[in-house]
Amino acid sequence: MKLEARQYQIxxxxxxxxxxxxxxxxxxxxxGSGKTVIQCQIAKRELERGDSTAILTPxxxxxxxxxGLARQLCGAGNVSVLRARRQGETWNPVNPVHVxxxxxxxxxxxxxxxxxxxxQRLLVDECHLAVAPKILEILRHxxxxxxxxxxxxxxxxxxxRGLGYFFTQIKHVTTVRQLIKDGWLAPVEYYGASVPDLTGIRVRKGxxxxxxxxxxxxxxxxxxxDNWLRLASDRHTITFAVDIAHAEALAARFRAVGVRAAALHTGMDQTERDKVVAAFKAQRIQVLVNVTIASYGFDAPTVNCIQSCRPTKSIVLHLQMIGRGMRPAKDEHGNVIKxxxxPDFKRCLMLxxxxxxxALGMADDLFRWRLDEGRQAAGNWSRHEASGEAEESKVHKCKDCGHLFQxxxxxxxxxWKVPFAKRDVDVKEGDLVPIGRNEGKALPADWVSHEVFYAMLRHYAANKTTKNGRPYSNMWAVHKFEEKCECRPPHEWNNHAMVPPDERVKNWILGSKIRFLKGRQKAESRS
Known part of the structure; x- marks a missing residue:
């Protein structure tokens, strides 16, 4: 089948x-975006202009x-492979393309x-793993x-931690969200279940x-x-475990209920691991319980369920785990089903x-990364050059079905509807009213309610003008409410009738002005 590069790859x-x-x-x-295709296309372009390339893989x-792809694009006679000796493989250092x-x-x-x-060109696949001193020595060579x-x-x-110890810049090729939209990656449905108690477990090296x-x-x-049997009993699944003992326990429990399951970990020799992987890809094994081995570079498009039983603080590991199930389904001709x-369109299930x-967000959140730190505060994509935390990553868990959504x-x-965060506060008549979406600070007991306080601020703003003769905007009332109550007023309160401020509120507004002016004077005196 002819390989056609996608536009973002080109x-x-x-x-x-x-x-x-x-x-x-x-x-x-x-x-799943086709990084191998990009690398081999670069090697082909270098070959066409007479230069040589090495592609490093972990x-x-x-x-x-x-x-396989390098031989297809560059010609088998031009490609040399360097790895532990295998029958029929030789390495020729003068070849123009090296894998x-x-x-x-x-x-x-x-x-x-x-x-x-x-x-003349060195391509480093999975470069986030290139941290060992020996590989860095080779890169610097x-x-x-x-x-x-x-x-x-x-x-x-x-x-x-970021990768600025060697690399100088980051180029964003495309995003998970765009690839899902274009049909190049499978969408993911998330379900949350019971989680382990992590109290007292120390964090080391992140x-x-x-x-x-x-x-x-x-x-x-x-x-x-039990949750897998309820939600994913017909799915081809990769389960992520903490260590060998945990993986073996999970695999044994799956087999005990009649599921074809196997563990995959570094405690097995390479031959045994190869047999397990081959059986899984041939779907003779339904559930593969692994310890990090399948977290990157593991290509099995038939996988349509990821089960994470391995808590982590690493955004890198979290995204790599989800990514194992996002490769799209293909038809009998090898074409992606978009x-x-x-009927065979793929939707991945994440348990x-x-x-x-x-804690860390969903795979299709918008991420920005920077070289000195791997993960930073969430921010706007266009204004925050160096954000590595998911935007819009507030994830809700349904109390009825366990579905995770945002x-x-x-x-x-x-x-099921996510309830608004509420706080009961005393009001003049003795009733209780909610503050709104965010929890806020209670007003003094002899004050009016939060809702009436906001109505008074709006009235004050509507009847005051600046030195230039312009009326105060409604945002002034919003900011003052935030200053006092430490939360934003609900939007629907803007539709309520305004109330003239009483003496307490007037005195507070005056005091707020005085505090602002004194603070500005102190700042000017320091400068």
């Missing part, structure tokens, strides 16, 4: 071919995908007779003579201490399996037993 290839030689660029592109699973395993390169670099391939580009969906280390975390999560093994009415979605106050599954 744009990124063009950018990579023309950026400055001293620019070490991270190309931030979501899981794992054999990723290397196999990259090698390289990091661990093998690090191992070979220790030998005095090793010959680094001379390349190439830095003076080659253009270096890193590719990742999450440009930060697992600890949350994430929970594994030993105690595992003990807390093992207690919920039965609940995790039509949402198609969150860790509380990660509510950008709405009504559960799209069952219609």
């Amino acid at each position: 744009d990124d290839v063009n950018y990579a071919m023309h950026h400055g030689k001293d620019d070490k660029v991270i190309h931030c592109s979501p899981t 794992r054999n699973e990723i290397l196999d995908q990259t090698l 390289v395993s990091w661990p093998t390169l690090i191992s070979r670099a220790k030998r005095s007779d090793f010959w680094f391939p001379k390349v 190439y830095a003076p003579r080659a253009r270096i580009d890193g590719y990742t969906a999450t440009p930060a280390r697992l600890t949350g 994430d929970y201490e594994t030993k105690k975390l595992s003990a807390a999560c093992v207690e919920l093994v039965g609940d995790a399996v 039509d949402r009415e198609h 969150d037993h860790a509380g990660n979605t509510q 950008r709405s106050r009504v559960c799209p599954m069952c219609g």
Whole structure:
């Protein structure tokens, strides 16, 4: 089948071919966006102009995908592979295109007779993992003579720290939200379940201490399996566990209820792991319980359920886990099914037993990243250059069905409504009224209610003018209400009748002016 690059892939290839030689660029592109396609297209373009390329990959699973595509685009005779010796594979350092395993390169670099391939372009896949001193030493070896580009969906280390220790800029290729809209990624439905008690579990290097975390999560093994049976019993599933003991316990519990499940972890030798992965991709195994192995570079488009039983503080790990289930379904001809009415259109289910979605956000939130810190305060996309936290990431959990949703106050599954935060306050007549959406500060007992206080502020604003003769705006009343009550008044209160302020409110307004003027005088005297 002919490979057709998507427009955002073409744009990124063009950018990579023309950026400055001293620019070490991270190309931030979501899981499933085709980063391997972009890298191999760059290698092809370099080959066409007579230059050579090396593509560095962290794992054999990723290397196999990259090698196949590189041979297809660049010609098998031009591509050399460097990894632990396999039958029929040889490495020729003078070839124009190299697909390289990091661990093998690090191992070979220790030998005095090793010959680094001379390349004009170095492409680093999953570059957020390039933090070990040995791989950094190799990157710095190439830095003076080659253009270096890193590719990742999450440009930060697992600890949350940024990648500015080597790279100089970040280019955002596209977003998860846009890829879902265009049909290149599957949408995700989220469900929250019981979460472990993390009280007393220490955080080390940006994430929970594994030993105690595992003990807390093992207690919920039965609940995790029960919820999967209720919501996802017909789905091809990847489950994420804390450690080997937790993974084995989950897999055993699944098998005990008749589910074809297997654990996958570093305690298994490579041959055994390969057999498990092959059986899972062939759908002879329905549930794959893994410990980080399938968190990146694991391509299994048939997966349509992700179960997170591994609490984390790492936004990187959280997004990588969800991304495993977002690759779209394809028809018998290998074409992506984009039509949402198609019977085989894929919707991924995310079962969150860790509380990660509510804490860290959803995969299609808009993210911004920066080089010095991996995750920063949420902010507006256009005004905050360096935000790495999800915008609009307030995630609600339905009290009736457990569905997780955002950008709405009504559960799209069952219609449950998110209640407004309320606070009962004393009013003059002795009744109780809600402040509104946000919790606020109670007014003095002998004052009027919050609603009447706001009506008095609006009346004051409507009858006052500035020195220039302009009337006060209604926002003045809003700001004054916030100053006193520490919350915003509900919008519907603007439709209520205005009330002339009483003496207490007038005195408070005057005192507020005096405090403002004194504060400005102090600031001017300091300057």
